Amino acid sequence: MKEKNPWYTPLTIIITVIGVIAIVALVTVAVLQNRPLLQKYKYGIVLDAGSSHTALYIYQWPAEKDNNTGRVEQKHSCKVTGKGISSYAAQPEKAGMSLTECMQEAEMVVPAKRHSETPLYLGATAGMRLLNIENRSASDQVFQAVEKALQSFPFSYQGARILSGQEEGAFGWVTVNYLDDRLKQGLETTGALDLGGASTQISFVSHDYDISESPSNSMTFRLYGNDYNLYTHSFLCYGKDQVLRMALAKQTQLGPSTILDPCFHPGYTTTRNYSSLYDSPCVSGRRPREAPTNFSHKGEGNFTKCQEVVKSLFNTTACKYSKCSFNGVFQPPLQGPFGAFSAYYYVMNFLNLTDTSIHLETVKNNLASYCATPWNQIKQMHLSNVKEKYLAEYCFSGTYILTLLTEGYNFTKETYSNIKFIKKIKGSDAGWTLGYMLNLTNMIPAEAPDSPPLPHAGYVSIVTVIAVLLFILLILSLRPVWPRCSKQPQIV
Numbered sequence: 001m002k003e004k005n006p007w008y009t010p011l012t013i014i015i016t017v018i019g020v021i022a023i024v025a026l027v028t029v030a031v032l033q034n035r036p037l038l039q040k041y042k043y044g045i046v047l048d049a050g051s052s053h054t055a056l057y058i059y060q061w062p063a064e065k066d067n068n069t070g071r072v073e074q075k076h077s078c079k080v081t082g083k084g085i086s087s088y089a090a091q092p093e094k095a096g097m098s099l100t101e102c103m104q105e106a107e108m109v110v111p112a113k114r115h116s117e118t119p120l121y122l123g124a125t126a127g128m129r130l131l132n133i134e135n136r137s138a139s140d141q142v143f144q145a146v147e148k149a150l151q152s153f154p155f156s157y158q159g160a161r162i163l164s165g166q167e168e169g170a171f172g173w174v175t176v177n178y179l180d181d182r183l184k185q186g187l188e189t190t191g192a193l194d195l196g197g198a199s200t201q202i203s204f205v206s207h208d209y210d211i212s213e214s215p216s217n218s219m220t221f222r223l224y225g226n227d228y229n230l231y232t233h234s235f236l237c238y239g240k241d242q243v244l245r246m247a248l249a250k251q252t253q254l255g256p257s258t259i260l261d262p263c264f265h266p267g268y269t270t271t272r273n274y275s276s277l278y279d280s281p282c283v284s285g286r287r288p289r290e291a292p293t294n295f296s297h298k299g300e301g302n303f304t305k306c307q308e309v310v311k312s313l314f315n316t317t318a319c320k321y322s323k324c325s326f327n328g329v330f331q332p333p334l335q336g337p338f339g340a341f342s343a344y345y346y347v348m349n350f351l352n353l354t355d356t357s358i359h360l361e362t363v364k365n366n367l368a369s370y371c372a373t374p375w376n377q378i379k380q381m382h383l384s385n386v387k388e389k390y391l392a393e394y395c396f397s398g399t400y401i402l403t404l405l406t407e408g409y410n411f412t413k414e415t416y417s418n419i420k421f422i423k424k425i426k427g428s429d430a431g432w433t434l435g436y437m438l439n440l441t442n443m444i445p446a447e448a449p450d451s452p453p454l455p456h457a458g459y460v461s462i463v464t465v466i467a468v469l470l471f472i473l474l475i476l477s478l479r480p481v482w483p484r485c486s487k488q489p490q491i492v
């Protein structure tokens with residue numbers, strides 16, 4: 001008689017079928033549940049309300065990783081037409097209205113279903129700091145108008161405020177080092193140099209120095225499990241537009257109706273208005289008595305003399321600390337590489353001077369010959385692509401940048417090459433906005449995130465193998481009779 005195969009009982013067949021279905025279901029759930037959500041992003045919007053203009057930045061990051069490992073990147077930027085919000089002091093509603101176009105662009109860029117969860121921040125810098133000093137109620141009204149405008153959009157509005165100089169400097173440093181992947185990996189950090197129109201910031205980590213010498217210049221962070229003692233300072237009125245005012249004001253004190261300015265090209269001549277020159281807390285103390293309404297501003301094109309004028313705006317004598325930059329401000333010795341962005345980049349890029357491996361003397365000589373170039377020639381070469389107002393000021397701005405770096409911050413001909421003039425890092429603009437958003441959304445954890453114990457594929461494989469093993473075990477334990485064998489089988 002043919003022996004009946006004991007495996008072919010109805011019970012084992014049913015169990016096998018159920019088991020196979022269960023395993024398939026288990027693996028499918030494991031795969032679906034943990035599948036990386038491709039192309040799903042979250043968004044954040046930051047408005048940088050600078051002294052000269054406002055810019056909107058949209059950031060995005062993978063939706064499932066917002067808290068630790070996800071990389072935040074700039075998705076879009078929009079430059080608001082017109083001047084900075086502080087210029088609307090006399091008609092605040094227009095400050096709000098000026099933002100409309102860029103905000104509408106943001107509505108298009110951020111997918112509609114993410115609008116309501118997308119945080120929206122506005123941070124104002126030195127232009128509003130100055131307006132706040134000069135006219136508190138005008139600054140409040142500008143913020144009210146801006147707030148009203150921003151709240152009319154479908155995003156999650158998180159407020160508009162003036163950043164302190166320390167915040168502006170520190171968040172710029174966070175941005176640069178985050179984008180360079182230096183924080184997560186605990187690498188040596190890069191210092192940040194930011195030049196605006198109304199203020200300028202320097203921030204760097206100095207290891208072997210006691211930053212507590214000047215507590216107002218120090219910020220401590222714990223990021224990804226590493227501690228940082230950051231030195232940071234913001235010089236109000238030392239952005240390039242306010243420094244130009246100070247330089248002009250200094251020179252008008254000598255002869256009130258005409259200035260022969262070494263920082264402008266030979267042949268340059270324009271009529272300027274005294275009231276608008278002195279319309280800033282940075283210069284209001286210098287207003288000459290009995291000044292005429294206008295003065296004539298003529299260019300001389302002399303780099304060396306221009307440097308003397310700029311140097312005279314730095315007080316390098318008074319210092320109550322072990323070491324100072326200028327104006328009695330503490331600064332530890334410079335350390336490590338530096339990234340110089342915003343107006344540092346715009347100016348040096350226009351002047352073709354972004355290569356810092358070139359000897360500092362050569363850089364100065366090149367700038368000197370640019371400054372000495374007659375204004376007509378400069379206009380012929382560049383007026384087609386650069387606004388006249390900007391074009392006229394590059395000699396001054398270049399001279400200011402070199403003087404600030406060397407006489408102000410004490411970069412030498414040896415350390416000058418540690419500076420890199422940058423605009424973007426991996427597609428995102430260098431500036432304080434990204435660092436500000438990362439901080440406010442808690443996207444940089446204090447401790448290093450635990451890396452997942454297994455990659456996704458490994459997890460799915462292990463679940464599958466274990467399920468199959470359990471299933472085999474179940475079948476074996478339920479087998480009716482073990483054929484031609486009296487001993488228990490051994491499972492290997």
Ligand SMILES: Nc1ccn([C@@H]2O[C@H](COP(=O)(O)OP(=O)(O)O)[C@@H](O)[C@H]2O)c(=O)n1
Nearest residue numbers: 050051052053125126196197198199343346
């Ligand atoms: N393409 C550009 C854009 C801005 N800039 C200058 O960069 C500076 C930006 O300063 P900002 O508006 O951020 O002012 P702060 O509030 O940072 O002091 C201004 O002096 C602008 O004139 C430039 O030189 N070229």
Ligand SMILES: [Ca+2]
Nearest residue numbers: 050125196342
């Ligand atoms: Ca700025």
